[in-house]
Amino acid sequence: MQEKNTGNSHHIIDYSTYVFVWVMLVGLTALTVTIAGINLGDYTLVVALFIALIKASLVIAIFMHIKLEEPIFKVFIAIILATLAVIFILTFIDYTFR
Amino acid sequence: MEANNISEHVTHRHRDDVGAKLGMWLFLFTELLLFGGMFLAYAVYRMKYPQQFHISAMEMNTTMGTLNTIILLTSSLTMVLSIAAMQKRNKFLSIIFLLSTLFLGTLFLINKYFEWSHEISKGIYPGSEVLLSKQNGEILYFGLYYAMTGLHGLHVIIGMIVLVFMLVFVINDNIKWDDYVKLENAGLYWHLVDIIWIFLFPLFYLIQ
Structure with a gap:
């Protein structure tokens, strides 16, 4: 039986990269909670959303493999x-x- | 020669992992539009009632929210590690990481349950007398809070059901090291649920 396999298999990221990304994600969470405690006025929301955007990008690029896709x-x-x-x-x- | 070609054609098993993943992404986009509409409603009402949103958010337990954020981020890590283990032909480790993801998902839901019961015990739930006696902005905040975290929680439950199926597939070798696009697509769904929480968390818990 022949199999046609398009893609996959050659895209392997090491465990340590994923753990490193997770450390960054948790760090960013700690950062956003800390910043929320400081009164930045109108900028509070902007900063919180900016950090959320970085976190989402990390998840999409590495965890969802888009970087290699x-x-x-x-x-x-x-x-x-x-x-x-x-x-x-x-x-x-x-x-x-x- | 021709006969040979035909027999080859019959036994040819077509497989298109990229197509499968593109299909999954298209589905994720519809999910994004579903949640996008709710985020839009949130944005407009927050602009209209900034003060009342602040007052309502004081009710939220930031520690609980932070804990749940970390739980969900960790579950995303174990999910992707399960795929990585599968790529490295380590079935046992893949199963262990899948089980960890399911455990963390359960933990998230338990926390959510305690959070909601705490609010409900104070009489704050959609349509309650306590809530309806408050100002418009506060009613809207809690309405959005229950609708958005509720829909998100539903997605966590659906994701966990999908992951249970994946666990069975991995155990009986339906998902293997050279054919794991099902596991990858389940992972994509789980990560989307994580991403939505990444935005829900600052919007509902971190308003000072």
């Missing part, structure tokens, strides 16, 4: 993020100038 995956993700951004921006334009 074919370019088409990155194109897909860019399109969905752009779609979400358009929905948010249009709603806020509507809400602000109503």
Whole structure:
């Protein structure tokens, strides 16, 4: 029986890389909790979301293997993020100038 | 010659891991749009009632939220380690990491249960008299809190059911070191659930 295998197998990341990413994720969580305790006024939300964005990017790039995946995956993700951004921006334009 | 080609064609087993993963990602995008709509509602109402959102968030137990964040992040680690172990042909370790992921998912849900019961015991739940006597922004905050963490919790439960199936597949060699795209796709789902929590946590627990 013949098998056609497209991709996989050659993408192997070592355990230690994953553990290192996890340490960074927990560190960023500690950072965001600490920063929340400091009064930054209007910047509190921006900083918290920025840290959340870094954490999500780490999970997507390493845990979800996107760093090693074919370019088409990155194109897909860019399109969905752009779609979400358009929905948010249009709603806020509507809400602000109503 | 021709006959040979045909017989080869019949026994040819098509396998497309990239296609399987792309399909999973497309599904994840629909999940993202589902949660995106709720995040949008949250954003608009928070802009409208910033003070009342702050007052409501004081009710939240930040320690509990932080603990749950770390539990879920760790479960993502054990999930990806289970795939890595499978790649390295270590079935036993893969099973151990899958079991750890299931254990951490259960821990997350137990914490969530205590958190919700604490709020409910104070009379704060959708439609309760205590909640309805509060201001509009506070009612909206708790409505969004229950809807979003509830939907997220549902996803954790679904993810755990999927992982139980994966565990069975790994045990009876349906998932092997050279064919593990099912395990990878289950992992993608689990990580998406983690990512959603990464955003829910600062939005509901870290408003000072």
